[in-house]
Amino acid sequence: MTRKALARTRAGLGVEVITTIALELFNDFGYDGTSMEQISSRLGVTKAALYYHVAGGKEEILRLAIQRVMDPLWLSLQEPGALEGTAFERLTHVLGRQVELILRGMPDIAYFLHPKAHHPLSSEVRARRRSYDGAIQDVLDAAIADGAIRQDVDARLMLRLVVGMIYSMNEWYQSTGRLAVDEIRNAVLALLLTGVTPGPSLLTADEVSAYSPISTESNARATAPPRRIS
Amino acid sequence: MTRKALARTRAGLGVEVITTIALELFNDFGYDGTSMEQISSRLGVTKAALYYHVAGGKEEILRLAIQRVMDPLWLSLQEPGALEGTAFERLTHVLGRQVELILRGMPDIAYFLHPKAHHPLSSEVRARRRSYDGAIQDVLDAAIADGAIRQDVDARLMLRLVVGMIYSMNEWYQSTGRLAVDEIRNAVLALLLTGVTPGPSLLTADEVSAYSPISTESNARATAPPRRIS
Numbered sequence: 001m002t003r004k005a006l007a008r009t010r011a012g013l014g015v016e017v018i019t020t021i022a023l024e025l026f027n028d029f030g031y032d033g034t035s036m037e038q039i040s041s042r043l044g045v046t047k048a049a050l051y052y053h054v055a056g057g058k059e060e061i062l063r064l065a066i067q068r069v070m071d072p073l074w075l076s077l078q079e080p081g082a083l084e085g086t087a088f089e090r091l092t093h094v095l096g097r098q099v100e101l102i103l104r105g106m107p108d109i110a111y112f113l114h115p116k117a118h119h120p121l122s123s124e125v126r127a128r129r130r131s132y133d134g135a136i137q138d139v140l141d142a143a144i145a146d147g148a149i150r151q152d153v154d155a156r157l158m159l160r161l162v163v164g165m166i167y168s169m170n171e172w173y174q175s176t177g178r179l180a181v182d183e184i185r186n187a188v189l190a191l192l193l194t195g196v197t198p199g200p201s202l203l204t205a206d207e208v209s210a211y212s213p214i215s216t217e218s219n220a221r222a223t224a225p226p227r228r229i230s
Numbered sequence: 231m232t233r234k235a236l237a238r239t240r241a242g243l244g245v246e247v248i249t250t251i252a253l254e255l256f257n258d259f260g261y262d263g264t265s266m267e268q269i270s271s272r273l274g275v276t277k278a279a280l281y282y283h284v285a286g287g288k289e290e291i292l293r294l295a296i297q298r299v300m301d302p303l304w305l306s307l308q309e310p311g312a313l314e315g316t317a318f319e320r321l322t323h324v325l326g327r328q329v330e331l332i333l334r335g336m337p338d339i340a341y342f343l344h345p346k347a348h349h350p351l352s353s354e355v356r357a358r359r360r361s362y363d364g365a366i367q368d369v370l371d372a373a374i375a376d377g378a379i380r381q382d383v384d385a386r387l388m389l390r391l392v393v394g395m396i397y398s399m400n401e402w403y404q405s406t407g408r409l410a411v412d413e414i415r416n417a418v419l420a421l422l423l424t425g426v427t428p429g430p431s432l433l434t435a436d437e438v439s440a441y442s443p444i445s446t447e448s449n450a451r452a453t454a455p456p457r458r459i460s
Binding site: 114147148149150152153154157158160161163164165167172179184188190193194198 | 346383384387420422
């Protein structure tokens with residue numbers, strides 16, 4: 001064992017640093033393209049030292065990483081703010097927490113936000129994400145039933161678009177960037193709740209549909225030449 | 231040449247079907263993992279027939295695909311609706327067209343929406359996307375200056391979140407799904423412009439920030455235990 005590796009082991013090679021480094025490698029080379037060799041070498045420790053912490057090897061690291069990254073999202077659904085108050089208050093809480101947890105979980109969480117990430121536990125990750133999304137859908141549906149959330153947009157579509165905006169932060173967020181987590185969270189909530197127009201909103205739903213740029217013509221191709229819009 | 235291949239060539243093997251099939255393969259196996267052999271075999275034609283249409287091989291197919299998929303977005307910025315009217319009207323036009331063109335361009339466009347898609351022209355695709363996004367940012371900035379778009383959210387962050395919601399449709403949209411393009415476009419515009427709350431909005435921007443679920447604590451980790459939220 002080299003001096004550096006020994007130092008690392010003594011200084012506390014632990015599950016957190018192992019999963020962080022492994023997720024970096026999974027992100028760059030894929031799960032299948034990453035070996036225990038690479039993980040130990042990037043950590044600066046021997047393979048023996050690595051296996052001492054994760055006897056189950058790469059799949060155990062993956063399982064630990066999933067827990068570390070996804071458990072906080074699930075737990076956020078059990079917080080008082082997610083359980084108490086009106087459906088609208090609960091919805092605002094869980095969406096705000098989702099934004100925060102994703103930003104604070106970056107870059108580790110990035111690997112699991114790629115819909116195409118392929119690994120032995122992908123169906124488990126999809127199932128966890130489905131049940132988390134399902135819980136948010138329930139709160140959204142309750143807020144729609146209350147009249148606090150609009151009823152003129154399909155509820156499942158609305159959830160997908162809302163969550164789509166939140167997950168898309170993955171593409172650009174840098175923890176070293178100029179915007180703080182709280183600033184981004186407040187912006188996301190403001191846009192999702194009241195839109196890009198100044199609140200109270202400038203437009204009613206009817207006025208919004210009046211802006212539809214093109215009349216119904218479902219089979220037009222993306223390659224069709226642009227037409228004049230009335 | 232097989233009968234089937236001959237029939238395909240005669241029936242009009244053309245750039246459109248070639249790029250569609252190639253993008254399917256690029257999406258599944260990556261650009262590097264796809265050969266002209268595979269493309270011709272999935273098309274049911276000989277390699278010779280394929281090269282007759284695209285003498286420049288795989289990279290020419292890629293270039294044609296980029297044009298086919300990305301030109302309509304660029305052209306939409308030249309439509310009368312994008313050039314005439316208030317900044318707010320122009321913004322609504324270009325965002326509505328973006329939603330439509332992405333939905334109608336699916337699944338071909340999917341490959342270019344993956345931030346990690348790697349191919350010889352990726353820097354060109356990024357540059358095209360940057361200049362397209364930049365043009366939309368200009369319209370957004372003009373609408374902010376007009377007072378038609380809120381001024382309490384960072385303008386660059388706002389664009390990223392708006393475009394993030396739109397691009398995220400890529401993860402779930404199926405042209406055979408239950409929702410028509412127009413319905414989705416109207417929903418996206420409604421949510422982006424006026425938020426998930428019924429219009430006119432239920433909340434002012436100040437009220438929205440009051441919902442911030444957690445006080446500022448930028449260094450908290452995603453793994454921190456959930457705390458009671460006041």
